[in-house]
Amino acid sequence: MHLVFVTSIVPGAETTTGYEIANAAILDALRRAGARVTVVGFAWPGKSPAGRADLIVLDEVDVRNETASGWRKGEWLAKALVNNITFASAKMRVKSPAELRAALAAIGPFDAYVLNSVQFAGAFPDLFDDKPALYVAHNVEHRSARENAAAATGLVERLLFAREARLLESVEARLCRQAAFVFTLAEDDRVALGVKNDARSVALPLVTRAAISGPEPRDIACDAAMIGTWTWAPNRIGLDWFLDSVTPLLPAGFDVRIAGAVPSDLKSASPNVRFVGRVPDSVGFLRAAAVLPLASTAGTGVQLKTIETFELGLPSVATPHSLRGVAGHPANCVVAETPEAFAAALVEQAARREPALDGRAFHHRQREALDRGVKRGLDALADALAKRAA
Numbered sequence: 001m002h003l004v005f006v007t008s009i010v011p012g013a014e015t016t017t018g019y020e021i022a023n024a025a026i027l028d029a030l031r032r033a034g035a036r037v038t039v040v041g042f043a044w045p046g047k048s049p050a051g052r053a054d055l056i057v058l059d060e061v062d063v064r065n066e067t068a069s070g071w072r073k074g075e076w077l078a079k080a081l082v083n084n085i086t087f088a089s090a091k092m093r094v095k096s097p098a099e100l101r102a103a104l105a106a107i108g109p110f111d112a113y114v115l116n117s118v119q120f121a122g123a124f125p126d127l128f129d130d131k132p133a134l135y136v137a138h139n140v141e142h143r144s145a146r147e148n149a150a151a152a153t154g155l156v157e158r159l160l161f162a163r164e165a166r167l168l169e170s171v172e173a174r175l176c177r178q179a180a181f182v183f184t185l186a187e188d189d190r191v192a193l194g195v196k197n198d199a200r201s202v203a204l205p206l207v208t209r210a211a212i213s214g215p216e217p218r219d220i221a222c223d224a225a226m227i228g229t230w231t232w233a234p235n236r237i238g239l240d241w242f243l244d245s246v247t248p249l250l251p252a253g254f255d256v257r258i259a260g261a262v263p264s265d266l267k268s269a270s271p272n273v274r275f276v277g278r279v280p281d282s283v284g285f286l287r288a289a290a291v292l293p294l295a296s297t298a299g300t301g302v303q304l305k306t307i308e309t310f311e312l313g314l315p316s317v318a319t320p321h322s323l324r325g326v327a328g329h330p331a332n333c334v335v336a337e338t339p340e341a342f343a344a345a346l347v348e349q350a351a352r353r354e355p356a357l358d359g360r361a362f363h364h365r366q367r368e369a370l371d372r373g374v375k376r377g378l379d380a381l382a383d384a385l386a387k388r389a390a
Contacts, residue, residue, distance in 0.1 A: 001378065001385075003030065004107060006128065007041040007116035008063065008092060010055055017229050018304040022138060022185065023116065025206045029374040030114070038107055041120060042092070058103060063091045066231045066263060077160075085122055086167045087160060092123035100127055112381055115175060117141075122171045132384040134377050135179035140192040140300040142168035147298045148233040151240075176200075180384035181377040185302040186325030192300065199380070202373040203325065205366040208308040212363040215313050215356040218287050223350040225289030227259040227282055228305060230266065234298045238319075241339075242295040243268045249343035254350070256293075259285055283312065287356070291315045291349035294322035294333075295342070302326065307366065309333075313357035317345040332357055 011024055030037050038054050042061040065073065079090035095103075113133040115121040118141050121128060142165045149161035176182050176193050182201035184190050195201035226242075228235050239258075247256060247270040254272050259279045268275075279285045286292060286309070294316050296303050302325030309316050315332040319342070323329060332354060336342040 001034075001112070001382065002036045002038070002110040003112055003114050003134075004104065004110050005030075005037050005039045005114040005116060006120050007039060008119040009061075010039050010041040010043050010057055012044065012047045019117075019138065021208050021304050022206055022302070025208070025370065026116075026136060026183070026204065026374070028210070029204075029370050030378075032371060033374050033378055035378060037114070038110065040103065040107070041116075042094070056103060056107065058100070059094050061091060061094055063088075064231065066261075084167070085125075086118075086164050086171070088119050088164070089123035089171075092120050097124055097127055100124060111385055112180070115179070118168060118171050118175065121175060122168075125171075125174075129178070132180045132381060132388065133178065134181050134183065134381055135175045136183045137172070137176070137189060137193055138185055140172070140189050142166075142172055143192060143300050144234055144298070147237065151233070151237050151298070181380035183373065183377055186300060188324060189300050202376050204373045205325070205327070205369040206302055206304065206307055207363055207366050207370065208304055208311060209363075212311050212360045214360065215358050216287075218356060220290050220353055221288040222255040222257045223290050224254070224256045224293055224346055225259070225286055226256075226293055226295070227279070227285060230258075230260055230262045234296070236263065236266070237298040238296040238321075239266070241297045242293060242342075243270070243273065245339035246293070246295070246343050246346070247273055249339060251347065254347065257285075257289070286312065286314060289314075290351075290353055291317060291346055293342070293346060294318035296322040296324075300324070311359040311363045311366075313359040315349050315352070315354050315356075317342055317349055330357055330359075330362065 007023060011020060027037060040056045042059055043057045045060045045062050076087055076090045079093050080087045112131050113128050114136060115128060115133050116136045117138045145161050145165035145168055149158050149165060152158040152161055172193060176195050182195045184201060184203045187203045190196045190201050190203060230236055230239050250272050256273045257276050259276050262275055292309050292314050294306050294309060296319055303322050306322050306326055310330055317334045317336055320335060320337055334345040334349060336345045
C-alpha cells in the first residue's frame, strides 16, 4: 500500500519539536507495518531535507508567529479572511491548488492519503477528497484554541482565537467524518472528536526515539530543569502557571533552569529561575537536573516531554494534565495538582538526588501498542479501498 503523508512541516534531519517527534514515530510505525510512504509538505527555511525520493518539499515556510513581521501576519490574516480558513491554515497557502495537484500527480500512483493534523488539509478543503484517507489528530485543535482564547490578555488576540476555534471545530468534524480511520494521541481526544467507536479510531501511544539505552550515572547540576517550545500557546499556559504559582513557593536557592525559545514578554520574578535558551544536548540538559517539572495545564493530545521523561527514567513531578495520553507512570513520578503540592514534591524529589530508573520497558510497551494501533488503522483503510474498488 502506497500512502501520501500530507503534513505542514516535513521531517528534517533532526527532530526538535514535539510535532516533529510525533510525526517521526508515526511514520516509522507505518513503514514497520509494511506501508510505502511518501511525505509531502513544506520545510523550515534553510532546513530543507534533500536527496530523498520518498519526500517531496513543496516550498520553505516559516510558520512561527514570533518571528514573523507585522506585514507577514497581516498577509496571513487577509488570506484567512478571504478564504474563510483558519489563521494557521492560511500560512500553508503559498502554493495554488493547481500546483499542489501537479505535485501529487508527479508522485505517481498511490492508494490513499494520511492527513497529518488540520493545518494543511484545512488550507485546501477539497484537494484530498479523491482518495480514502487516514486522519492523524495530534490535538483537539478547536478545544486548544478555546483555551488559548480564554488565556489571551488582549481583545484582538481573544477574538482571533475564538474565530480559530469556531472554524477548527467544523474542519475537524469534516476530517473525522470523511476519514476511513482516525488516529488520536490521547484516549480522551477520541471522545472530544466524536470518534469513540473502536471501528473508527484508536489512540496511538508514542515514543520519542527509536531505541532506549539503560540508565547511566548522572552528574546533577541543578535542582530542576524544563525544556520546550514555549512560544506554543498551550505550553506557554503551563509555564506561566509554573512561574506564577509554583516558583514563589520554592525555597531560596532552589535552582530552576528553563531551556528553549521563549516569547519576548516572558519573565519570571523569582531569583530561582534562569532562562538558558537553546541547549546543544537536550537529553544531557534534562539528565543533569535532580527532578523534572511536568507542568502542563492546557492543551489536548499527548505531552511528549512526559513520554521522554519516562523513557529516560528521570525523577519528575507531574500535573494530572501532563499525564494525558500515557497509561500509568513510573514510581519516581509524583502527581501533584495544586501549586502547594507541586512545589513541595519538587523540593522533596530534588533533595533525594535519585538515580534514573530503567525506561526500556516503558519504551517497549509504548512502541508495541503504537504498532498495534497503526495496524488497526491500515486494516480499516484496506477495507475502505476494497469497497471503493468493488
